[in-house]
Amino acid sequence: MIAKKIITLSCLFLVSNFSLYPQQEVVMSIKEGMPLIHVAIPKFSVEDPSPEAKDAADILYKVISDDLKYSRVFSPLPKNYYNYIKPLDPDKILFNDWESIQAKLLIVGQVSKQDDKTIQFEAKFYDVKxxxxxxxxxxQAEKSILRLAAHKFSNLMMETYGEPQIFTTKIAFISNRDGSNELYMMDYDGHNQTRLTFNQEKDYMPAWSTDGKSIAYTEFKGGNARLYIYNPFEGKRKLVFDRGTSFGPCFSPDGKKLAFCSTEDESNSEIYAAKSDGTNIKRLTFNKSADVSPSWSPNCREIAFTSDxxxxxxxxxxxxEGSNVRRRSFGGNYHDSPSWSPTGDRIIYVSRVQAVFDLYILNLRTDEIIKLTEGYARNESPCWSPDGxxxxxxxxxxGTIQLYSIDYDGANLKRLTSKGQNKLPDWSQK
Amino acid sequence: MKKILILSLSCFLVIAFFASCRKKVEETPPPPQVKEQPKVEKVEKPPVKEPILTEDEIFVKKSLEELNAEKPMMVILFDYDKFFIREDAKPILQNNADWMKKWETVKILIEGHCDERGTEDYNMALGEKRAKSAFDYLLSLGISSDRIKTISYGKSQPVDPGHNEIAWQKNRRDQFTIIEK
Known part of the structure; x- marks a missing residue:
């Protein structure tokens, strides 16, 4: 069904990475509209009968299945297909059987308990034909972080097929679940929601640095709205800009620059760019109108933004550098929050029609516009996954503001949060 | 019939007798404990007559929080998507300016806010423009620019969480906070 949907999509695009099978000389170039690769994932075998190993195998199996289903590259076979053939024997794989149920790839996993805390997970995948x-x-992973081990194996499969490794990426966001607006992060699939700031101040508009190690965000404190870069893994924070109201950061995909907005000049919001460490700030826009919401093109040569x-x-x-400004949205009177897709050919943005906000994707090559959401609500702050x-x-x-993920074609809408109000998501590149 | 009557009467009497007996048992109170009343000494301090403070002295005495809680400067409201000063806001700003002229050391922060029917990003710019409109108006009334700071909270700090025109109107506002006195 999903495969059909993809085939019907008229626009194709190339993903820039090419890669080789290590042992087969096949060059893969994944295109939108390519049929999904059918993967057989028989239950992982458990070497010792301990309940811990069995539980671990279930978790690993579920996470990998969910990852691959989400990928839009692979498609796990329906489980009832496995009833038609003999169960897997890892030592003697009957590839003909697997081919007979349409499997292109076969994943074989073995789980064992190392000690009380640690689980060992061995995973391989085979070309069936x-x-x-x-x-x-x-x-080898502690039981508490088994999901990460599973995501890493899913990443390995993506990497093999020249795809960005999205399964260990994180989403930063703002939540008021513990009172004031604080900075949080979670896995791409909504698991492991973790609070990052404990400042009891109001934090706003986070953006991941390109290396996925730091987050730029605004802190409202004492009548100031200052822009900081915070590394939650080392607990280090650096002030970037403290004049005017400073907000809306966006790091360039090459990791060299940071664009943001500030109202330091006459209370009018303008766009600035700094080096990615926050130094060497230069102003990019100069006019009497408001300029907000910068988003870099994947080649870092252009910036999409909102202006009135x-x-x-x-x-x-x-x-x-701020020159050569051209308008790209027409036919409405309120468009904002552009986010440039990592594939370069699309910009997603918010359009307001009679106080209803929906997301639209503009194809920059064909000027085609697709309406992505139909929520009769405020759908806001879109941000692409690193694979677009x-x-x-x-x-x-x-009723409450929550975070959702959706595919580029409107499929797979999924709510990721439920506690408190959650907003302003930003998807890390790594 | 008569038998039943006599029987019930005698039953009643018996019950009444026991009931009265029980009551009597209950009524015998334990011997009252002899309690010595503690001697209470009422500690008193000779009252100091509170001086009648002048308005200036009251002002100096108050903390910034106390001062802001009194809301000496009133909120002004804006139209949807707009940042010009409405006619109904002008007397309020005049009042705010008069108050600032009276207390010349006061410095204020103008916070521009928006309702939820704008996007997060653009509302940050709009909120700041609303703050700037009030800033310019206060300047035109003779307030010095170094006494006023502006900030935008976009739509992140609504005063009314409702989703109707009454709430939205309350949220499209400039708030005036005293930050120094």
Whole structure:
């Protein structure tokens, strides 16, 4: 069903990475519209009968299945297919059987208990037709972080097929679940929601640094709205800009620059760019209107942003130095929050029509616009996954503001949060 | 019939007798304990007559929090998507300016806020423009610019969490906070 949906999509695009099978000389270039690769994932075998190992095998199996289903690259076979063939014997794989149920790839996993805390997980995947081992790895992980081990194996499969390794990426966001607006992060699938700031101040608009180690965000404190870069893994924080109201950070995909907004000049919001460590700040826009919400193009040569220089907020693109400004949104009077897809050919943005906010994707090559959400609500703050196949956004469709992920074609809508109000998501590149 | 009557009467009497007996048992109180009343000494301090403070002295005495809680400067409201000063806001700003002229050491922060029907990003710019409108108006009334700071909270700090025009109107506002006195 999903495969059909993809095939019907008219626009194809190339993902820039090419890669080789390690043992087969096949160059893969994954395109949108490519049929999904059917993967057989028989239950992982458990070497010792301890309940811990069995539980671990269940978790690992579920996470890998969910990852691959989410990937839009692979497609796990329906479970009832496995009833038609003999159960897997890891020592003697009957590849013909697996081919007969349409499997292109076969994942074989073995789980064992190392000690009270540690689980060992050995996973391999095979090409069914050529009956060859492709790649495999053995992971050792504490029971509490088994999901991470599973995500790493899913990443290994993505890497083999030249795809960005999205399963260990994180989403930063703002939540008021513990009172005031604080900074949080979670796994791409909504698990492991972790509070990062404990400052009892109001934190706002986070953005991951390109290396996935730091987060730029605004802190409202004592009548100031200052922009900081915070490394939650080392607990270090650095002030970037403290004049005016400073907000809306966005790191360039090459990791060299940080664009943001400030109202330091005459209370008018303008766009600035700094080096990614926050130094060497230069102003990019100079006019009497408001310019907000910068988003870098994947080649870092252009910036999409919102400006009301034409009388209403609209999406514009400028060169990275601020020149050559051109308008890219028409036919509405309120467009904002552009996010440039990592594939380069699309910009997703918010359009307001009679106080209803929906997400739209503009194809920059064909000028085609696709309406992505139909929420009768406020769908806001869209941000692409690093592979350009998924989008995280906030919506108040259930009454409170929560985070959702959706695919580029409107499939797989999924709510990721439920406690308190959650908003302003930003998806890390790594 | 008569038998039943006599029987019930005698039953009643018996019950009444026992009931009265029980009552009597209960009524015998334990011997009252002899309690010595503690001698209470009422500690008193000769009252100091509170001086009648002047308005200036009261002002100096108050903390910034106490001062802000009194809301000497009133909120002004804005139209949807707009940041111009409405007619109904002008007398309020005049009042705020008069108060600032009276207390010349006061410095204020103008917070621009928006309702939920704008996007997070653009509302940050709009909130700041609303703060700037009030800033400019106070300047035109003779307040010095170094006494006023502005900030935008966009739509992140609504005063009314409702989703109707009454709430939205309350949220499209400039708030005036005293930050120094």
């Amino acid at each position: 050529s009956e060859r081992f492709i790649r495999g790895k053995t992971y 220089r034409g009388g209403s907020p609209q999406i514009y693109i400028m060169d990275a 196949r998924h989008i995280v956004f906030s919506s108040n469709r259930i």
